[in-house]
Amino acid sequence: MxxxxxxxxxxxxxxxxxxxxxxxxxxxxxxxxxxxxxxxxxxxxxxxxxxxxxxxxxxxxxxxxxxLLPDYVLSMPRGAQVIYPKDAAQIVMWGDIFPGARVLEAGAGSGALTCSLLRAVGPAGQVHSYEIRDDHAEHAERNVVKFFGEKPANWSLTVADLASHEGEVDRVVLDMLAPWEQLPNVAAHLVPGGVLTVYVATVTQLSRVTESLREQQCWTEPESWETLMRPWHVVGLAVRPDHRMVAHTAFLLTARRLADGTVSPRVSRRPSKGKG
Missing domain, CATH: 3.10.330.20 (Vcp-like ATPase; Chain A, domain 2)
Structure with a gap:
C-alpha cells in the first residue's frame, strides 16, 4: 500500500x-x-x-x-466507540506524544487512537496497548493492520489488564470505565515527568479520577477540559456557523508524574459561590 x-x-x-x-x-x-x-x-x-x-x-x-487518518477513523468498522479525531488530536498534543516515545495505552477499543499514537511515536517509538475484551482487541487489530497495511513492528496488543505490564514508559493514555483503579499501576511504570492522559465520558468519572490523583499525591494538579468542534459555512459573503456541530464526546484530563518522595505545592482553589 x-x-x-x-x-x-x-x-x-x-x-x-x-x-x-x-x-x-x-x-x-x-x-x-x-x-x-x-x-x-x-x-x-x-x-x-x-x-x-x-x-x-x-x-x-x-x-x-x-x-486521511480522520477519514479512516470515522468510517472504520467498530466494536467499541471510537475516540473522535478532535479528541485524538488533543491527546497527541497535550499528552505530548513525541517521536521515539514509549506509550502505554489502556483500552484499545476499536484502534482509532492507536493509529494516531503509532503515527506520533514513529518507528523509533513503541506503543503497548492493553484491552480486556477479546472482541474489542480483534476489532482494534484489524483496523490498525488495515490502516498501516501490516501490523506495525513497534506495536504490541495484549488482551489483559494493565496491571500485567512490565517496564518503564514515557506516556500513558487511559480510556476505560474506572481509570482511578489503575492509578497505582500507572504510577509504578510512568517515568518522573511523564504525562498521563485520561479520557472519560461523564462528569462523575472526571470528578472521581481527579480526586483520586490528588489523593495519590504523586501527580501535578490535574487539568481537564472538553473540546467542541463547530464547522463553518463559507460561501461568498454568507459566512455563518454550520447548523450541526460535534459537541461533547468526552472529557480529557492530564497530569504529570512527580519524582518519588516529592510533594507538590498545594494549589489554592477558590470556594464555589454560596460556600463558606
Whole structure:
C-alpha cells in the first residue's frame, strides 16, 4: 500500500461525489466499484495521480484521493466507540506524544487512537496497548493492520489488564470505565515527568479520577477540559456557523508524574459561590 505518488493496486482510495459524499474502496487490478450511477473500473484509477477526477459508466464524476487518518477513523468498522479525531488530536498534543516515545495505552477499543499514537511515536517509538475484551482487541487489530497495511513492528496488543505490564514508559493514555483503579499501576511504570492522559465520558468519572490523583499525591494538579468542534459555512459573503456541530464526546484530563518522595505545592482553589 503506497502513501504517495500514482495510485497502485492495493491502495485505499476515497471517492467524493458532487454532493460531498465519500466512498472508500481498495484498488485491485481488473476490479470494478459499483455505484448507483454505474460502475467505475479500478484500472481507470491505477496509475493516475492522487487528486484526479474519474467518471463512472453512468457519467457521474468523483474526486479520487487517499483517505486521511480522520477519514479512516470515522468510517472504520467498530466494536467499541471510537475516540473522535478532535479528541485524538488533543491527546497527541497535550499528552505530548513525541517521536521515539514509549506509550502505554489502556483500552484499545476499536484502534482509532492507536493509529494516531503509532503515527506520533514513529518507528523509533513503541506503543503497548492493553484491552480486556477479546472482541474489542480483534476489532482494534484489524483496523490498525488495515490502516498501516501490516501490523506495525513497534506495536504490541495484549488482551489483559494493565496491571500485567512490565517496564518503564514515557506516556500513558487511559480510556476505560474506572481509570482511578489503575492509578497505582500507572504510577509504578510512568517515568518522573511523564504525562498521563485520561479520557472519560461523564462528569462523575472526571470528578472521581481527579480526586483520586490528588489523593495519590504523586501527580501535578490535574487539568481537564472538553473540546467542541463547530464547522463553518463559507460561501461568498454568507459566512455563518454550520447548523450541526460535534459537541461533547468526552472529557480529557492530564497530569504529570512527580519524582518519588516529592510533594507538590498545594494549589489554592477558590470556594464555589454560596460556600463558606
Amino acid at each position: 503506497s502513501v504517495s505518488g500514482p495510485f497502485r493496486a492495493g491502495d485505499r482510495v476515497q471517492l467524493t461525489d458532487s454532493k460531498g459524499r465519500h466512498y472508500t474502496l481498495t484498488l485491485a487490478d481488473g476490479g470494478e466499484y459499483h455505484t448507483h450511477r454505474g460502475g467505475l473500473a479500478h484500472d481507470d484509477l491505477i496509475g493516475r495521480p492522487e487528486g484526479s477526477v474519474v467518471t463512472s459508466a453512468g457519467g457521474s464524476t468523483y474526486l479520487a484521493l487517499r483517505p
